[in-house]
Amino acid sequence: MTAIELRGVRKEFADVTAVRDLDLTVEDGEVYGFLGPNGAGKSTTIDMLLDLVRPTAGTVRVLGTDVATGGVEVRQRTGVLPDGFAVYDRLSGRKHVEFAVESKDADDDPDALLDRVGILDAADRSAGEYSKGMRQRLALAMALVGEPDLLILDEPSSGLDPAGAKEMREIVRTEADRGATVFFSSHVLEQVDAVCDRVGILRDGELVAEDSVEGLREAVGGEETLEVSAAGVDDDAVAAVRELAGVSGVTRDGDELVVNCASDAKTDVIAALENAGVTVADFHTREASLEDLFLAYTEGDAAGSESDSTAPDRPADDTAAEGVNS
Ligand SMILES: Nc1ncnc2c1ncn2[C@@H]1O[C@H](COP(=O)(O)OP(=O)(O)OP(=O)(O)O)[C@@H](O)[C@H]1O
Secondary structure: OOOEEEEEEEEEEEOOOEEEEEEEEEEEEEEEEEEOOOOOOHHHHHHHOOOOOOOOOOEEEEEEEHHHHHHHHHHHEEEEOOOOOOOOOOEEHHHHHHHHHHOOOOOOHHHHHHHHOOHHHHOOOOOHHOOOHHHHHHHHHHHOOOOOOOOEEEEEOOOOHHHHHHOOOOOOHHHHOOEEEEEEEEEEEEHHHHHEEEEEEEEEOOEEEEEHHHHHHHHHHOEEEEEEEEOOOOHHHHHHHHHOOOOEEEEEOOOOEEEEOOOOOOHHHHHHHHHOOOOEEEEEEOOOEEEEEEEHOOOOOOOOOOOOOOOOOOOHHHHHHHHHOO
C-alpha cells in the first residue's frame, strides 16, 4: 500500500505560493527524508498531510484515505512530532504522555515510553522545567503512542545532543522495522543520510530531486571535490582551472585549492596548474557529501525543477564550495 500520496498539490497563502504542483509518493514502511531550506514548504506540506491546512488544489491521500474527508482517522493512526512543540508548563512529562494515550484511545504504559526516549527519571517534573532536548524527547514519546502506522517527525533532532540524535535515529529504525512509515523533515543532513531509505528535496515549494542518497550522489554526475596543495598558485592559475570543462567551482586559501569538478576532469586540473607554472605538492579527492548535494540542489540557478532526480548542470557555485570547506 501507499502511505502518502500527493497529486498536483498546491498551497497558496495570501501573497505566497508555499507549495506548487507537488507529486509525492511514500510507500508503506519507508523512511522518507523530506529536505529543504527554510521556507521551502516542508511544514506546509506536513500540515496538509494532517488536514491542518487545506490545499488550494490537488489531492492528499494518507494511509489510503483522502484527508479532506478522513482527516480524523488519519490523525488517529499517525504519530506527529511537530516543529516547535509547546509543552503545558505545569503538567509533568508523564501527564503529557498519559494525555496522548487517552486521546488516542491506546493502552501504552507512559513510563515505558518515557524510558524509551530517555527521560523516565524526569517523569514527575513539570514539563515547563524541561530543557529543549528533553521537550523534544517528550514530544517523540507522545508521537510513539499507539504504535502509529505513520510517524511524521518535523525536525526531530532539533535541540538534541549527539547522543539524543543517535537514540532518535535508532527509534526511527525500530519503528520502521515494526512496519511503520516514517516521514522525516530535517535540515540536518547527516540525520537523513543515516536513517532514510529515500529523500526528497523541496525548493520553493517544488520537489527538485527525489532518490536514495546514493542515487542523488550519482545524479550529480560523480562530482568530486579535489583538494590540491600547490606552491605558487596565482590568479592566472585559478582562472585557468576555472575555465576547464567539468570544473564547477574553485576556491583558494593561500597555497590550498579546492576544486569541484567531474571525476574525469581531475587530471586536466592538475595539468592546467602545472602548465601555469604551479608545483603541485599533493592532492586528494573526496566524493560529494550530502551537504554538497543539498547545496547543489537548493542553491543558485542550477537546480533543475522539471523532473525528479534531475542533476543540476553544475552542482556547486563558489558559495557552495565555501560550504564544502567549512
Ligand atoms: N499561515 C501562513 N500564512 C502565510 N504564509 C505562510 C503561512 N505558512 C507558511 N507560509 C509561507 O509559506 C512558505 C513555506 O513555509 P513553510 O513553513 O512550509 O516552510 P518550511 O520548509 O517548513 O521552512 P522551515 O524549514 O523554515 O521551517 C514560506 O514562504 C512561509 O512564509
